Amino acid sequence: MGYHKLLIILVFLLTVPNGMAAPVERPAVAAASDLQFALAAVATRFEADTQQSVRLSFGSSGNYFRQIGQGAPFQLFLSADENFVLQLHQAGKTEDRGVLYATGRIVLFAPHGSSLQVDDQLAGLRNALAHGQIRRFAIANPEHAPYGRAAEQALRKLGLWDALQRKLVLGENVSQAAQFAASGSTQGGIFAYSLALSPAVAKQGRHVLMPENLHQPLRQRMALVKGAGATAHAFYVYLQQPAARAIFEKFGFVVPSGARQ
Amino acid sequence: MDWSALSLSLKLATWTVLILLPLGIWVGHALAANRFRGKAWVEALLALPLVLPPTVLGYYLLVAMGGASPLGQLYEAAFGRPLVFSFEGLLLASVIFNIPFAIQPMQRGFEAIAPEVRDAAACCGLTRWRTLWRIELPLAWPGILSAVVLTFAHTLGEFGVVLMVGGSIPGETKTVAIAIYDRVQAFDTGGAGIMSAALLLISLIAIGAAYFTASRAPARRHD
Amino acid sequence: MTEGIRIRLQQSGPIPLDATLECAPGEVLALVGPSGSGKTTILRAIAGLLRVANGAIHCNGDAWFDAEHSLHVAARRRRVGYVFQNYALFPHLSAMHNVMEAMLELPVAERERRARDVLARVRLAGLEHRVPAMLSGGQQQRVAVARALAREPQVLLLDEPFSAVDRATRQKLYRELAELRRELAMPVILVTHDLDEALMLSDRMCVLHQGRTLQSGEPLQVMTRPETVEVAQLVGLRNVFRAGVVAHDAERGVTFIEWRRHRLEARLQPEFEIGAQVTWTIPQGHIVLHRRDRPSRGEHENPVFGKVVECLSLGENIVLSVAINGSERPPLFLTVPAHTARRNGIAQDVDIGVSLLSEGIHLMPVDNARIRSKPVQGGKQSQGAGKMGR
Numbered sequence: 001m002g003y004h005k006l007l008i009i010l011v012f013l014l015t016v017p018n019g020m021a022a023p024v025e026r027p028a029v030a031a032a033s034d035l036q037f038a039l040a041a042v043a044t045r046f047e048a049d050t051q052q053s054v055r056l057s058f059g060s061s062g063n064y065f066r067q068i069g070q071g072a073p074f075q076l077f078l079s080a081d082e083n084f085v086l087q088l089h090q091a092g093k094t095e096d097r098g099v100l101y102a103t104g105r106i107v108l109f110a111p112h113g114s115s116l117q118v119d120d121q122l123a124g125l126r127n128a129l130a131h132g133q134i135r136r137f138a139i140a141n142p143e144h145a146p147y148g149r150a151a152e153q154a155l156r157k158l159g160l161w162d163a164l165q166r167k168l169v170l171g172e173n174v175s176q177a178a179q180f181a182a183s184g185s186t187q188g189g190i191f192a193y194s195l196a197l198s199p200a201v202a203k204q205g206r207h208v209l210m211p212e213n214l215h216q217p218l219r220q221r222m223a224l225v226k227g228a229g230a231t232a233h234a235f236y237v238y239l240q241q242p243a244a245r246a247i248f249e250k251f252g253f254v255v256p257s258g259a260r261q
Numbered sequence: 262m263d264w265s266a267l268s269l270s271l272k273l274a275t276w277t278v279l280i281l282l283p284l285g286i287w288v289g290h291a292l293a294a295n296r297f298r299g300k301a302w303v304e305a306l307l308a309l310p311l312v313l314p315p316t317v318l319g320y321y322l323l324v325a326m327g328g329a330s331p332l333g334q335l336y337e338a339a340f341g342r343p344l345v346f347s348f349e350g351l352l353l354a355s356v357i358f359n360i361p362f363a364i365q366p367m368q369r370g371f372e373a374i375a376p377e378v379r380d381a382a383a384c385c386g387l388t389r390w391r392t393l394w395r396i397e398l399p400l401a402w403p404g405i406l407s408a409v410v411l412t413f414a415h416t417l418g419e420f421g422v423v424l425m426v427g428g429s430i431p432g433e434t435k436t437v438a439i440a441i442y443d444r445v446q447a448f449d450t451g452g453a454g455i456m457s458a459a460l461l462l463i464s465l466i467a468i469g470a471a472y473f474t475a476s477r478a479p480a481r482r483h484d
Numbered sequence: 485m486t487e488g489i490r491i492r493l494q495q496s497g498p499i500p501l502d503a504t505l506e507c508a509p510g511e512v513l514a515l516v517g518p519s520g521s522g523k524t525t526i527l528r529a530i531a532g533l534l535r536v537a538n539g540a541i542h543c544n545g546d547a548w549f550d551a552e553h554s555l556h557v558a559a560r561r562r563r564v565g566y567v568f569q570n571y572a573l574f575p576h577l578s579a580m581h582n583v584m585e586a587m588l589e590l591p592v593a594e595r596e597r598r599a600r601d602v603l604a605r606v607r608l609a610g611l612e613h614r615v616p617a618m619l620s621g622g623q624q625q626r627v628a629v630a631r632a633l634a635r636e637p638q639v640l641l642l643d644e645p646f647s648a649v650d651r652a653t654r655q656k657l658y659r660e661l662a663e664l665r666r667e668l669a670m671p672v673i674l675v676t677h678d679l680d681e682a683l684m685l686s687d688r689m690c691v692l693h694q695g696r697t698l699q700s701g702e703p704l705q706v707m708t709r710p711e712t713v714e715v716a717q718l719v720g721l722r723n724v725f726r727a728g729v730v731a732h733d734a735e736r737g738v739t740f741i742e743w744r745r746h747r748l749e750a751r752l753q754p755e756f757e758i759g760a761q762v763t764w765t766i767p768q769g770h771i772v773l774h775r776r777d778r779p780s781r782g783e784h785e786n787p788v789f790g791k792v793v794e795c796l797s798l799g800e801n802i803v804l805s806v807a808i809n810g811s812e813r814p815p816l817f818l819t820v821p822a823h824t825a826r827r828n829g830i831a832q833d834v835d836i837g838v839s840l841l842s843e844g845i846h847l848m849p850v851d852n853a854r855i856r857s858k859p860v861q862g863g864k865q866s867q868g869a870g871k872m873g874r
Contacts, residue, residue, distance in 0.1 A: 278699065279841075353631070375570070375572065377568050377569075377570060377572035378572050378573075378574060378575075379532075379561070379572070380528075380533050380568070380572065381566065381568060381572035381574070381631075382533055382585070383531075383533060383558075383559040383560050383585040384533075384559055384560070384564050384565070384632075385558045385560075385585050385588075385635065386561075386563075386586060386588065386635060387560060387585065387588065388560060391588070395585070396574055396585075398575075399576045400575065402578055449487075468561040477815070
């Protein structure tokens with residue numbers, strides 16, 4: 001009776017293929033969180049220049065590494081750690097080894113209202129720790145976020161890791177770490193330079209660039225996932241060109257000169 | 262306001278309701294009308310998603326639907342893309358996660374019908390189908406409506422499972438709940454605020470409607 | 485008979501049953517018993533709502549249930565009219581639509597016409613469009629009856645149909661049912677715990693206790709000539725005593741029994757041996773008070789004397805408990821109108837005499853289970869068979 005009709009309509013609706021915008025036209029791009037502002041700016045220019053657009057997702061590189069490994073439909077991966085890209089290539093998920101698109105830096109950040117003094121040797125931090133002024137300190141999760149790993153390396157090198165460990169607040173990715181640091185619920189944190197340079201973050205506190213020798217270089221590598229379409233390819237190329245590079249530099253990235261593998 | 266995320270959320274909620282409506286009626290009615298050994302265990306199993314942390318459910322769903330699983334491989338062979346990180350995978354997760362929200366109110370709605378009324382229907386010569394359609398559904402409709410509304414609202418707000426199984430792919434699996442999370446991380450508090458307010462409003466309307474219809478129901482009960 | 489309904493139901497659990505019933509077309513059979521005796525269970529089994537372990541049900545030649553052949557016709561396929569105790573009307577439908585639901589195999593126009601007809605028959609014309617919530621208890625009951633009749637059922641089942649209405653409405657409904665049943669050509673089974681109702685409405689009565697049918701017959705017959713002490717108690721006979729059979733006089737149609745040093749004349753029941761122990765009962769209506777103001781000849785019949793132990797006023801009547809021979813227990817119960825009691829000065833501790841009309845004295849076998857409790861010598865100390873009936 002009435003039920004049979006309903007059933008037929010239902011079956012029909014369910015088998016109609018997902019009519020969302022075909023991913024080929026607007027490829028999904030997985031990007032490390034530190035590229036939050038920089039890549040958005042590049043994508044806007046890309047759209048203006050080429051009338052093509054991409055769908056950006058930001059998150060922790062380790063997370064995307066795992067998801068792409070499981071077949072998530074991203075067509076381009078911009079990792080904050082080149083190892084993730086290389087491993088994916090070894091697993092046969094990417095077209096090639098990809099290219100180094102930027103090298104990242106970390107900053108020590110103190111939100112307004114925090115008594116933490118920022119300096120590039122972290123003497124202020126050491127001092128604040130000694131005086132028990134640090135209750136909570138934010139970094140990205142070192143287990144899967146490259147910037148978190150870099151922060152840990154720097155802290156260990158300076159002998160501050162043990163003292164800080166119990167006070168750490170771990171962001172799921174470097175963006176969340178920046179969130180925690182900037183929001184005032186912590187006394188400070190270490191996160192990406194590119195994020196600290198964005199107006200939205202910069203106005204919430206003060207930061208200082210930390211020396212490169214404190215951590216392994218944050219070699220940020222990107223690669224096209226196998227089966228990527230034309231637009232993804234175009235974007236990949238665009239990212240290596242002067243317009244894009246200029247934007248990256250504006251956000252504090254060190255851009256490799258020329259095409260380097 | 263991320264319109265694609267909002268429309269995706271609405272689409273997910275609608276589909277979840279469409280699937281759970283007949284399923285909920287069938288199971289809710291069966292549970293209300295029958296007694297059998299182990300019924301309590303069945304009801305507990307169906308209520309499990311209520312108490313299960315979303316991440317636990319997300320984990321098990323990933324294991325069951327992921328690329329290495331039989332289900333995942335079957336899907337990929339049939340459709341050319343993985344079940345996880347797709348809208349269909351999300352829908353499957355959403356249906357499973359909403360089972361108690363759909364079944365329990367419907368079951369209560371059917372239980373509220375005096376058993377003698379069903380007996381009377383049988384004595385009037387009505388088949389089981391006709392009894393369901395002409396007698397039980399009209400009497401249980403407050404429970405059914407409540408289930409529909411709760412399922413819809415709950416799906417709109419679902420986060421943990423969606424994130425684990427869907428992966429936040431814009432246009433495919435980035436629902437509005439995830440978009441809010443995303444905006445906060447991007448330091449876009451304005452965008453996050455607008456979407457949160459919209460979701461709050463929709464949820465409020467939904468739950469208000471559910472309570473309102475439930476309060477009008479007693480007039481229909483026959484004692 | 486192939487016409488009418490024949491029922492045999494047996495099971496040991498979950499609800500024990502051992503019932504045998506028959507009802508002819510046009511006959512009203514009252515199924516009587518205390519709460520929990522299985523009356524509703526039997527009705528549900530007849531309707532097909534319940535499946536019993538053993539037995540058979542045949543209606544007008546059709547087999548509805550036969551455990552031996554694993555046959556069980558579903559309720560919807562038996563043409564049964566069932567009036568539930570709480571009516572079970574469909575609350576979302578009007579009276580008219582409630583009745584129409586029973587005739588779904590007919591086209592709509594036909595259904596409407598017949599629904600109107602049957603509703604008029606139960607005197608609900610004009611109220612067809614009301615939903616149950618807008619109808620009084622008595623009106624709802626009539627809709628339930630109309631719905632049951634609309635299907636032109638092969639048997640009509642009524643489950644305590646009058647229990648939920650007030651007394652005044654009940655009187656009205658009794659009359660209406662009495663009129664209605666003259667038009668009904670099908671067997672009607674009426675379940676009730678009210679003996680008066682059974683007396684008033686039924687052609688035959690069946691006493692049920694703990695799932696067992698104990699005795700069937702005309703109501704008056706069952707109530708004055710119970711076959712066992714159990715039935716006597718169930719039909720409300722309070723006067724149940726032990727006695728011994730002394731002699732039979734076939735010419736006069738009398739059996740003599742010895743009870744508490746009295747020699748009583750009872751109705752002739754030669755099946756009991758001389759010298760045997762029996763229990764006997766007498767309805768309260770067959771006990772006549774010796775009236776000081778108006779002595780009558782009936783006083784010569786089985787006179788016994790005793791002292792009033794208790795006077796219980798029930799409005800227009802008074803129930804007396806009389807200790808026979810001054811002190812013996814259990815007492816004899818009788819009912820007298822209040823004005824008679826007044827005029828004769830009946831009160832507690834007063835000595836009175838009563839006559840036990842012999843045609844009312846009915847003998848039954850002794851309840852064997854109780855015989856061990858006290859030794860009985862030749863009909864002297866008779867003890868009532870334990871608990872009195874209501």
